[in-house]
Amino acid sequence: MTEALGIHRLRTFDSAAEAEAAVLAAIAEALSAAISERGQALWIGAGGGTPKPVYQQLATLDLPWDKVTLSQVDERFVPVDDAASNTKMMAEAAAAVIVKGMRFDTLIRDLSDAGLCAQQAETLLCGFNDGNAPEFDLTLLGMGPDKHYASIFPGHAINATVYDTEALVLPVAPASGGAEPKLPRITLTVKALNRSRRIVLYITGQEKRDALMAAIANPNPDTAPIGAFLAQCPVPVDIVWCP
Numbered sequence: 001m002t003e004a005l006g007i008h009r010l011r012t013f014d015s016a017a018e019a020e021a022a023v024l025a026a027i028a029e030a031l032s033a034a035i036s037e038r039g040q041a042l043w044i045g046a047g048g049g050t051p052k053p054v055y056q057q058l059a060t061l062d063l064p065w066d067k068v069t070l071s072q073v074d075e076r077f078v079p080v081d082d083a084a085s086n087t088k089m090m091a092e093a094a095a096a097v098i099v100k101g102m103r104f105d106t107l108i109r110d111l112s113d114a115g116l117c118a119q120q121a122e123t124l125l126c127g128f129n130d131g132n133a134p135e136f137d138l139t140l141l142g143m144g145p146d147k148h149y150a151s152i153f154p155g156h157a158i159n160a161t162v163y164d165t166e167a168l169v170l171p172v173a174p175a176s177g178g179a180e181p182k183l184p185r186i187t188l189t190v191k192a193l194n195r196s197r198r199i200v201l202y203i204t205g206q207e208k209r210d211a212l213m214a215a216i217a218n219p220n221p222d223t224a225p226i227g228a229f230l231a232q233c234p235v236p237v238d239i240v241w242c243p
């Protein structure tokens with residue numbers, strides 16, 4: 001079933017296997033088109049648990065993986081072998097296509113200072129476009145039940161600047177009082193995410209669907225970051241959901 005949500009669409013699947021197949025098909029289409037048109041493909045992916053099975057199934061796609069580069073939507077500011085690291089999850093889950101030649105670049109460039117790391121990650125991403133802001137052939141986005149996307153959390157000071165900043169990557173300070181995020185993080189900004197030719201938002205479970213619908217109905221950046229992102233996003237977002 002497909003529902004229109006303004007310029008965006010919500011596709012509902014009965015099972016995770018079907019939803020993952022839909023996400024994989026979107027990845028294959030975006031990366032193939034980029035390779036045909038520009039000889040290479042650049043995409044960025046979410047961390048967390050939801051997209052892991054998608055990364056694990058990338059090797060089922062018949063693509064020239066040596067022409068593909070994957071980087072990240074966001075990252076926890078931890079060593080890349082830490083259990084909380086999105087890099088660790090992605091590198092392990094996508095190992096079969098990394099072996100086939102896909103380049104995987106973590107946003108973690110320097111662990112001494114998150115601000116410096118964000119600047120270095122921005123330089124890395126601009127390196128894919130001759131030093132200019134990159135264009136992503138595909139962004140695979142996720143969302144938390146608290147309505148956060150990338151590392152842009154409700155109630156966080158970053159919401160006051162992340163929609164207007166010219167920066168492409170920002171450090172995210174941990175929240176106080178036990179709120180999320182508990183760890184310092186690095187996140188792509190709205191300006192960076194908007195520079196995607198195609199965006200897939202993959203979410204699962206009734207709690208996240210309800211949170212998404214509430215966020216779309218009241219897209220306040222401070223209480224419902226994903227709603228604020230969708231409200232301003234110039235790219236039609238393909239939202240894939242299963243129970």
Ligand SMILES: O=C1O[C@H](COP(=O)(O)O)[C@@H](O)[C@H](O)[C@H]1O
Pocket residue numbers: 045046047048049050051073074075076086141142143144145149150151
């Ligand atoms: O912290 C994060 O959470 C979100 C959602 O993760 P999930 O485990 O609920 O799928 C993820 O999109 C983001 O990249 C990650 O850093």
